Amino acid sequence: MSEQITQAAPPAPAGVDAPPGVIKRMLGGSAGRNLGLVIALAVLIAVGAITAGDRFASLDNVITIIRFASIIGVISIGMTFVITAGGIDLSVGSVMGLSTVVASLAAVQLASTQTSWLLMVVIALAVGTLAGFVNGIVIAYGKVVAFMATLAMLVGARGLAELISNRSTQIVNNQDFLGFFRSDLLGLPILIWIFLVVAIAGWIVLNRTTFGRRTVAVGGNPEASRLAGIKVKRHMVYIYMIAGLTSGVAAVMMLGRTTAGTATHGTLYELDAIAAVVVGGTLLIGGRGTIVGTVLGVLIFSTLTNVFTQNNLSTSVQNVAKGVIIVAAVLLQQRFASRGSRGK
Amino acid sequence: MITVDHSAALLEVRGLRKSFAGVKALQGVDLTVRAGEVHCVLGQNGAGKSTLIKTLSGAYQPDSGAIFWQGEPVTIGGPVAALQLGIATMYQELDVVDGLTIAENVFLGHEQATGGLLHVASANARTQEILARLGHSEISPRTEVGQLSAANKQIVSMARALSRDTKLIIMDEPSAVLDSHEVENLFRVVEELTMQGIAVVYISHRLAEIRRIGDRITVIKDGKTMATGLSVADTPTPDLIRLMTGHEVANVFPTAGPVPADAPVVLSCDALGVRGIFRNVSLEVRAGEIVGFAGLVGSGRSEILEAIYGARRSTSGTVTVNGTVLRPGSVDAAVRAGIGLSPEERKSQGLILDEPIFKNVTLSSFARFARGGFLREGTEREAAREQIEALELRPADPDLATRSLSGGNQQKILLARWLVHGTAVLLLDEPTRGVDVGARAEIYALIRRLAAAGTAIIVVSSEIDEVLGLADRVLVISDGDVLTTTNSSEIDEPGVLDLVMRGSAA
């Protein structure tokens, strides 16, 4: 093998041997995705401030926006876990409704006995978690597709709530409970504090614990996770229980805010939650999830609603705008994501 | 310098470059392919072979460089453009659609139709013709592709190439998923194609195959052409290895003394079976022993490993590790008892491609590094870094996305996983699939070292010489039956094949 070997690498033109592109890489990473969301939020705020002036840009209104976001926000944190793990939960809204009904009925029963309102809270959380447990068992061990299993729970839980409540609204009049939810802590309403605590807990669990690692792994490749020794089925049950638990927390918040338990609470919340999670940057096919993104997603939608309400635009216009935002956000993310992985 | 015969050059590539965010995958590749030849592209894992063919098939756009097709400069804008020129590609990962029939797969993307109505009968007839041309007239074009073996899926891939006016077929490691018989079949087909004047670019890490069917060789190292147009007949193997790796590689299996007679039995299976797949497998593996399973693809080799590991529920018999009987169908029980499995399909069964390397390495052990349920990624990363450096993973950056690694380097991650975890029993299903010569020798040595340290190991491979070279004892398996158990020194490759043929005839 002598003269047949051509020594390679001609001094070819330097070409587009682009520099490492640190900025592009950053934009492709989670920081970049969140940056996009922050920009979107800033644009919305600017629009609000320009069109509605001081009515929008006041501290009170900012608190209103976040307060408005907090119930759906708590549900969205649970939804983030489900979607990251490669699942979907359509039943969160109606499970929340069911929880308000059961808990408020219990509260009415218990009112005469002066039992602590904490019991009502525990009942709401338990109902939510139990519904999630049923979802998880049916999906993981019954091998029913998550979409169908939780669709069945959506219909079933709503029906059950109507049956139990006889389609009437139960008023909660435990003054301690209502007083607690009317109170402020360091100038912020309790609802916001609950959202904050749930979001921080969710962030820690997803990013810093073995539970979170399993969640991402199972969503990224369930078979590889199983063969690496992760108990995938059991983990999926836990995941749906988390979604149920956050629905229960949301139910308590709803009871505190409206003082009433009714079967219609939480209607269509599942769609708002899924939209917030996906706009936030969690992959719908699983394997990547971001709590910060979800929080930003929730805030974007509630700011949008606020801007529209301040300008007296109808909910129909709002819904059209929401739809546009969802598509635009997903398109933007795909651009960032593909830059990151294909390295163009 | 070489004088290129331009009249016969079908494809010529000059100074091709391609970078991915920071990684220079190709930095000056030259290649000339003549009509009717089998042109082999050799190179280590990560050398850039797959990237090269992806630029030729239109999947990637090169950053710079020139491509000439039949003497004319061309840009290959996309997969369709490549097909229209007459370049067809069989990717490293099979790309057929399981739910469609063979004929539907073959004409996928260029269906014959009038006003939206498919000409099913004529597509079937043409597919039948092509299959006959490939020497497989026994396969019906109406068969659903999902039911086919990997070998036959490849035939479908080739038939798809021939359904167009193809002048060049690129095959990226086609033999990696085949057993020795099927490889023979593949070679026959390749010979027929070249006789019809079609050129084949053939990528493989098995030098013996290249000796069998190759005409000329191009060697790539670190994204650069080291040598091109070498004649297969005149280039000795050590020269090729030196060009590829830059140093000498002893391409031999590590030798080992006999396993001491008093070494304790670590793993034992007693009459293990999975209904309808394999039956009555009894074996014992002692500490420090390597047992190999030899047999054809589909003989039940992988399924036996899965049953031992609990990934498949056994319907009869027991698995015992260090005296503990394992619960059937429980991976968790197996892992806790100290068994590790490196699965056959690294992409679908082994790796989470979008996660960083280190998280894939610690997928079985991250909980052990954690304190009170809280991850300690720093410690994990360091443990992973140690192993990927020991295995010479390229690039050895624990934070890179696993997807961006070449096939052979991805394979090493699976080994690293169990090295970090530490196991008493290691089950290796195709541990060197897609691994280059240099790394292969390293992996063999590593497996031997693990055994010497007292691990009980079972190896499954489609390459019979690998099983025989590596294992102390061999089980020959055919159609779910263990035909014989023997010391690997007492049987050779033809002997194994002979047994298998007689076994499946019986």
Ligand SMILES: Nc1ncnc2c1ncn2[C@@H]1O[C@H](COP(=O)(O)OP(=O)(O)OP(=O)(O)O)[C@@H](O)[C@H]1O
């Ligand atoms: N999409 C990508 N993004 C970033 N880096 C990539 C990408 N694809 C390939 N690379 C890098 O380019 C180099 C060449 O990879 P390529 O897959 O072409 O190797 P290969 O020669 O086919 O190896 P193997 O024999 O293991 O299949 C490697 O360093 C790889 O990590």
Ligand SMILES: [Mg+2]
């Ligand atoms: Mg490759």
